[in-house]
Amino acid sequence: MNNYTKLSIKILISCLSIAIFSGCSTQKNNAKNRGLQNLSARYNYIYNSNVLLNTYQENLSQTHKDNYDNFLAVYIAPEQIDYSSTAPPQNSDKALDEITQKAQTIVAEKALSNYIDEAYILLGKTNFYKGNYFTATEYFDYTARTYKNNNKVYLNALTWKARSLMRLNNYDLAIKVLDTVYTTLDSVKSEKAEPLATLAQMSIDQLDYKKAITYLEAAIKESNQIQSRTRWPYILAQLYEHEKEYDASLKSYTKVENSNAPFEMYFNAKLSKIRINDLLNDQSSNRKQALLKLLKDDKNFDYTDQIYYEVAEDYYGDADYAKAEEYYKLSTSKSTINQYQKGLTYLKLADLNFKNLGNYVNAKLYYDSAANTLPKTYLGYDAILKKSQNLEYLTQRYQTIAKQDSLQMIAKLPEQAREKMLDEIFEPKKNSITNVKTVGNEKSSKINDPFKSRNNGAFYFSNTSAISTGFTDFKKKWGNRPLEDNWRQSLKSSAQVNQQNQASVIGTESSNDIKSTTVLDKTEKIKAYSLLLPLTAEQRSKSDQQIIEAYFEIASFYQQVLEDQEEATKVYEILLARYPQNNHLDAIYYSLYLGNTKRDLSKSESYKNMVLAKFPNSVYAKTILDPNFSAKQNALDVEVNNAYNAVFDKYEKKDFSSVIIGANEINQRFPGNSLQAQYDYLKAIAIGRTQNVDSLLTVFNKIITQHPNDQLINPLVKDHLAYINANLASFKARKIALIDFDATEPRFIAQQENSITVIKQEPLKIIDPVIPGPKKVIPDANVPIVNPPTPTQITAPNQPIVSPAVEILFSKAESNTYYYVIAVGDVTVSVSSSRFGVGQFNRGNFPGTGLKHQLEELDDDQLIYVGNFENLTDVRNYFEGITPQLPRIMKVPATKYTGFFITKDNFAKIKNRETLNRYIEFFKSNY
Structure with missing residues (x-):
């Protein structure tokens, strides 16, 4: 019995061992194992994976938002993964993860099956749909190389490899891969649809639409999928329409309309059919009626904006710009869901105002709206930003004119009428009743146009944005002053303080005397704006000058940047009509002489004679008599600049007698040169270092007399004179006027112990006329540059839009410390004289602010930086003030320097030319 038991145990152990061995030998390459692995791989993994993948693709097509304007x-295909982001990938999906796991199982455990190639294809596709195109390319490339002899697998792998490369924008390599795909097509009898579709997409991307039509037609014939009955025919219709094969396009759109396409595709196909029928029958009015009839169908409610947009497009095509604008505006007002459509309509309105209506102020506002609404991936997004930024130049000046006109109008009123008007202006607005008007067959709300308040001639005080800006300006100048008598006084008598204390106590004890916040705000605003009114002759003159400068700059911008000579002429004539005597007459006459050469020869000749008769010594008269004068003048400026640097070297060495001789020689050789005021100033300082105060006063007064319009030296000399006259006894006691003069920091005004916040000032402009030269060639005629180019100012080429890497390196965050920087791209040139010019500008135009200029040297660049500015407004004001003066301040070629402002933190990140250039890109894109 025991022997039998032992024998039974041995037999059982042997059977178990055989079973275990058999189970562990599945990797043996025999027919049985291959059959088992093929069965398991096909039905447990491949089949289920394909079901999951098809479901994922269907869901993706339903959630994908198509842009029917392209x-x-x-x-x-999804967007590529952003590897720089710390956020989890957005394209991850449980289905894709499950497919990946099944495919990896086949590769790891079913090595003897016939489905390893399909497993690798699945791994490539899951990475493709996750947006991981680099990894997908590697999987497809491996599969194509490994299974080159299997034509179907080879073709499939190459097709998806090409798609991955196209998503990586590697079109050169993708084209080579697709060449192989094309030559391999004939080697297979089926499964040609996807390769043909990929070839069609590449042709569209390469703008070869005829070839795309051929490939797509073939793909539709080869496919039995849903996309071959809806999506591909719609694209084919778009291609036919683009190629003006309207009959074929109409046939394809009809096929889509009669299919079970999504409603949005169906609706757009119907819109397109209306458009094409209009083109075929040449009856645009019928199309408008057909489009407006669509509004009656409730199903089209969400597409009202597109219907109005199409109607506007029709009116635009008919050159009826007023109607086009009306319906474009209706489109934006009805756009609630499709933000892309809304942004596109804003862009159309902007282009309409810019190109057809000539309303550049409205155009700027619409470009702003388009930039805020369209995605940054929009093809023309960079151009929109540039247009918006540069048209701000016009908007600001039109607002200045409106503001000053309104202030002057109120100032002219009798006191009681003035108080009544201000009371009405600052009365809190009540909600106005919305008017209703009928457009087409639909009643719609009449939208108040926010842009009208900012047009030329608009009443300033109806513009709440402008009022807010002015109120802020008052606070910057006077501080947050309390509403009280004698508010200008910083130090008050004890009686005044007691009165105020008593008033405050009474105010806290008696609730009946407490005013509402609204009343206080209103009173404060009225008081603030009353102080801005030009009530005296001097204030009126300053207000007039602001209007003159604004008109002059607007006209120059139209003429030199927008190349709109007709509009420039209109503005110049408005300026002359309003101010027949102004400080720009020579430039205005010359510009009107040029502007009328092709329009009115008699007018042109009249303005030419005015220039020659009234301003015979001006650069304009010299240019009329000698067309090459401008080129000669540029060469002369270079020589005068170089000579200035030589004289300044002697100044730095304290060789003051040589400075006086050198300045006299240059002024004799080149009388009336562009830097004469600066030569005279160096000569004056040298005289002050060698002679008594009477001699210094004589030359200073001579500078004021000879250069009354100079904005760089004249303000500085006036400050010097004021300081000398205030301390005249001290100066009279000296044998030499400037005995303690520091050559690097000449100043006559009192030193300030603490830095003072820069007071906002109007941007300074060069009063000296600049000859409007020949029309400049702009790289993109639709993208104007910011400032009108001048013969002494070379416009830098357009910088590329800032990249994500630049955004990461530099911050947009506001700071308590800003610098203004002039970057000189050459370490071999001396910037001493240029720094001296910056100091002159600071002391003459921003006295008492504690501004200092310093030098930071990089390996390849020199950075002159001015600070400290406490906020963005102050540094921007400084930037706008100094920029027009830079050609006269800087004694290096204009192509070698760039001016910008920057926060202290960002400035610390500039270590070399690469980071400097990256910040300049960042600055131009954000400021």
């Missing part, structure tokens, strides 16, 4: 994508 060609639809032949196949849908």
Whole structure:
């Protein structure tokens, strides 16, 4: 019995061992194992994976938002993964993860099956749909190389490899791969649809639409999928329409309309059919009626904006710009869901105002709206930003004119009428009743146009934005002053303080005397704006000058940047009509002489004679008599600049007698040169260092007399004179006027112990006329540059839009410390004289602010930086003030320097030319 038991145990152990061995030998390459692995791989993994993948693709097509204003994508692909982001990938999906796991299981455990190639294809596709195109390319490339002899697998792998490369924008390599795909097509009898569709997408991307039509037609014939009955025919219709094959396009759109396409595709197909029928029948009015009839169908409610947009497009095509603008505006007002459509309509309104209506102020505002609404991936987004930024130049000046006109109008009123008007202006607005008007067959709300308040001639006080800006300006100048008598006084008598204390106590004890916040705000605003009114002759003159400068700069911008000579002429004539005597007459006459050469020869000749008769010594008269004068003048400026640097070297060495001789020689050789005021100033300082105060006063007064319009030296000399006259006894006691003069920091005004916040000032402008030269060639005629180019100022080429890497390196955050920087891209040139010019500008135009200029040297660049500015407004004001003066301040070629402002933190990140250039890109894109 025991022997039998032992034998039974041995037999059982042997059977178990055989079973275990058999189970562990599945990797043996025999027919049985191959059959088992093929069965398991096919039904447990491949089949289920394909079901999951098909479901994922269907869900993706349903959630994908198509842009019907462009060609639809032949196949849908997600965005590439942003590897710099710490956020989890957005394209991750449980289905994709499950497919990946199944495919990896086949590769790891089913090595003897016939489905390893399909497993690798699945791994490539899951990475493709996750947006991980680099990894997807590697999987497809490996599969294509490993299974080159299997034509179907080879073709499939190359097709998806090409798609991955296209998503990586590696079109050169993708084209080579697709060449192989094309030559391999004939080697297979089926499964040609996807390769053909990929070839069609590449042709669309390469703008070869005829070839795209051929490939897409073939792909539709080869496919039995849903996309071959809806999406691909719609794209084919778009391509036919683009190629003006309208009959074929109409046939394809009808096929989509009669299919079970999504409603949005159906609706757009119907819109397109209306458009094409209009083109075929040449009856635009019928199309408008057909479009407006669509509004009656409730199903089209969400597409009202597109219907109005199409109607506007029709009116635009008919050159009826007023009607086009009306319906474009209706489109924006009805756009509630499709933000892309809304942004596109804003862009159309902007282009309409810019190109057709000539309303550049409105155009700027619409470009702003388009930039805020359209995605940053929009093809023309960079150009929109540039247009918006540069048209701000016009908007600011039109607002200045409106503001000053309004202030002057109120100032002219009798006191009681003035008080009544201010009371009405600052009365809190009540909600106005919305008017209703009928457009087409639909009643719609009449939208108040916010842009009208900012047009030329608009009443300033109806513009709440402008009022807010002015109120802020008052606070910057006077501080947050309390509403009280004698508010200008910083130090008050004890009686005044007691009165105020008593008033405050009474105010806290008696609730009946407490005013509402609204009343206080209103009273404060009225008081603030009353102080801005030009009530005296001097104030009126300053207000007039602001209007003159604004008109002059607007006209110059139209003429030199926008190249709109007709509009420039209109503005110049408005300026002359309002101010027949102004400080720009020579430039205005010359510009009107040029502007009328092709329009009115008699007018042109009249203005030419005015220039020659009234301003015979001006650069304009010299240019009329000698067309090459401008080129000669530029060469002369270079020589005068170089000579100035030589004289300044002697000044730094304290060789003052040589400075006086050198300045006299240059002024004799080149009388009336562009830097004469600066030569005279160096000569004056040298005289002050060698002679008594009477001699110094004589030359200073001579500078004031000879250069009354100079904005760089004249303000500085006036400050010097004021300081000398205030301390004249002290100066009279000296044998030499400037005995303690520091050559690097000449100043006559009292030193300030603490830095003072820069007071906002109006941007300074060069009063000296600049000859409007020949029209400049702008790289993109639709993208104007910021400032009108001048013969002494070379416009830098357009910088590329800032990249994500730049955004990461530099911060947009506001700071308590800003610098203004002039970057000189050459370490071999001396910037001493240029720094001296910056100091002159600071002391003459921002006295008492504690501004200092310093030098930071990099390996390849020199940075002159001015600070400290406590906020963005102050540094921007300084930037706008100094920029027009830079050609006269800087004694290096204009192509070698760039001016910008920067926060202290960002400035610390500039270590070399690469980071400097990256910040300049950042600055131009954000400021």
